[in-house]
Amino acid sequence: QVQLVESGGGLVQPGGSLRLTCVASGDVSNIYTMGWHRQVPGKQRELVANIASGGVTNYLDSVKGRFTISRDNAQNTVYLQMDSLKVEDTGVYYCNAYKFVLGNYWGQGTQVTVSS
Numbered sequence: 001q002v003q004l005v006e007s008g009g010g011l012v013q014p015g016g017s018l019r020l021t022c023v024a025s026g027d028v029s030n031i032y033t034m035g036w037h038r039q040v041p042g043k044q045r046e047l048v049a050n051i052a053s054g055g056v057t058n059y060l061d062s063v064k065g066r067f068t069i070s071r072d073n074a075q076n077t078v079y080l081q082m083d084s085l086k087v088e089d090t091g092v093y094y095c096n097a098y099k100f101v102l103g104n105y106w107g108q109g110t111q112v113t114v115s116s
Contacts, residue, residue: 002026002105004095009110016114017083022095022107024076033098034071034078038091038112045094049080063089085114 008020020036035050035058049059049069057069068081078095095107 002028002031002097002099004097004105004107006093006095006107006110009093009112011113011115012085013116014085014087014114016085017081018085018112020080020082020093020095020110020112022078024078024097024105028076030099031076031097032100033096035069035096035098036078036080037094037096038089039094039109040091048093050096050098051078082112085112087114090114 002024003026004022004024006020006022008018010018012018033050033052036048037045038048039045047060048063049067051057051069051071059067066084071078090113092109093112094109097105
């Protein structure tokens with residue numbers, strides 16, 4: 001099992017920045033991708049960004065150029081730097097880790113609210 005603990009959410013004004021952190025523990029061997037998904041009420045959870053163990057990244061189109069994902073494999077940690085935040089970025093952000101065959105692991109979620 002993999003346990004994921006997120007931190008860094010909160011309330012920020014439009015145009016502001018937040019940095020999310022997710023630390024993985026437990027059986028952290030062979031994690032392929034780590035990333036962030038977000039969910040708002042009434043909508044499906046969507047991928048915001050992920051990063052493979054080799055460093056290849058993938059971003060939701062609407063966050064490209066504003067969000068940056070990074071990963072510290074030695075510390076089993078993934079970060080999401082969110083700049084130029086918009087009201088539509090509001091949601092619960094979930095950390096995700098994926099292993100081939102075993103599938104997905106999820107954190108408990110952290111609330112991000114962008115509002116003036």
